[in-house]
Amino acid sequence: MPHPPDVAPEPYLDAMARRYSCRTCDKTPISAADRHALESAIGKRRVGPFGTQARFQLLAATPEDSGALKGLGTYGFVRNPAGFLLGATGRGPRSLEDFGYLMEGCILDATILGIGTCWLGGTFTRSRFAEKLALGDEEMPAVVAVGYPAAKRGWIDRLIRRGDSADRRMPWEKLFFDGDAAVALSRDAAGKLTQAIEMVRRAPSASNCQPWRIVKQGSFYDFHLLRTPGYRERNKTLFGIADMQRVDMGIAMCHLELGARELGLTGRWIERSEQDRTSFPGAEYTVSFEIADGLTNHVVVRA
Incomplete structure (x- = not known):
């Protein structure tokens, strides 16, 4: 974009x-x-x-x-x-x-x-x-x-940032993985996409929970939502707040796509089939971003 x-x-x-x-x-x-x-x-x-x-x-x-x-x-x-x-x-x-x-x-x-x-x-x-x-x-x-x-x-x-650790983010190896959830994604493996992935790490999220987990599989980056236990129910009960962790997933998607485009990488959003995509323990699959020359689809396609 x-x-x-x-x-x-x-x-x-x-x-x-x-x-x-x-x-x-x-x-x-x-x-x-x-x-x-x-x-x-x-x-x-x-x-x-x-x-x-x-x-x-x-x-x-x-x-x-x-x-x-x-x-x-x-x-x-x-x-x-x-x-x-x-x-x-x-x-x-x-x-x-x-x-x-x-x-x-x-x-x-x-x-x-x-x-x-x-x-x-x-x-x-x-x-x-x-x-x-x-x-x-x-x-x-x-x-x-x-x-x-x-x-x-x-x-x-100052008060809010101190209370919710807003100046801190999870380390790279807790968020991004290579092949499966047992192997952290190295910056060497991320290659040209490294800077965009770092900006996903630094993306805003509700209460700074960072619910996204991204697993690289070849040219695909699979997005999984790992919910914070009790977060959705607590905030809905206390404040009537929407399911913000799903909104957070969209924020992470925005950072990866815009970052990739700016780094000269083209790609598309795709919903991969269950047998083809990766999984992450306890998480819900959302979507995948495929990096490949000539791919510029903005709207999700289904495999």
């Missing part, structure tokens, strides 16, 4: 490395130029790899928006956001993965423009945000707070 034409051609890989959950913004509104560029970019992100249609809109913040964030625990702690990125997705078996993939693309577009972002996971389908987006038979699994980062991070940023 190339850079949307209104977004400066800074490498997405650099944007992935720079992006962080910005919970303290200054009070400056998004400039007209940046707003136009971001709206143009997000308007082009309409269909995810699994074929789910989505739409995104950038709205300025209002005093009433804080009410829509109540009850989300730390998810709702953002100071002085200039606005919100809202997204609506159709319903389907892989709609949450598609939502994560597309929204993370919007976030990287914002990062390139120097706009800070913060994922806010929750159930917003009946919220004021849903009213603003005129939600039909769609769902809104998350919203993203946006704004120019404050010169100094506030106590909220």
Whole structure:
């Protein structure tokens, strides 16, 4: 997927490395130029790899928006956001993965423009945000707070990052594997894709759980969802939050595909048959990315 034409051609890989959950913004509104560029970019992100249609809109913040964030625990702690990125997705078996993939693309577009972002996971389908987006038979699994980062991070940023270890990520050998779950993927084996895989490691995820496990088999990179025990049930009960670990899988997919494209590697998303694909103990298979010359399919194909 190339850079949307209104977004400066800074490498997405650099944007992935720079992006962080910005919970303290200054009070400056998004400039007209940046707003136009971001709206143009997000308007082009309409269909995810699994074929789910989505739409995104950038709205300025209002005093009433804080009410829509109540009850989300730390998810709702953002100071002085200039606005919100809202997204609506159709319903389907892989709609949450598609939502994560597309929204993370919007976030990287914002990062390139120097706009800070913060994922806010929750159930917003009946919220004021849903009213603003005129939600039909769609769902809104998350919203993203946006704004120019404050010169100094506030106590909220420091407290939350200390509490959820947001500055830390799992080591490479706990996430990426070669052939099966018993063999860690070496950087030599990853070859030209190494930098993109590293950006998957550094991708954001709900509570920094990093639920993806990727197993390389030849030219295929199989994505498996290893759920955090009790995470989905606890957050649904306490906060009404959607199945964010499926959204996380879409975020990881976005990082791998955009990173691969930027490294000059072509590929496609494919659902491999059970007899052909790898497995991972205790995990659910999601999809595979196949690296090969001439393959440029954005939408998942089935083997």
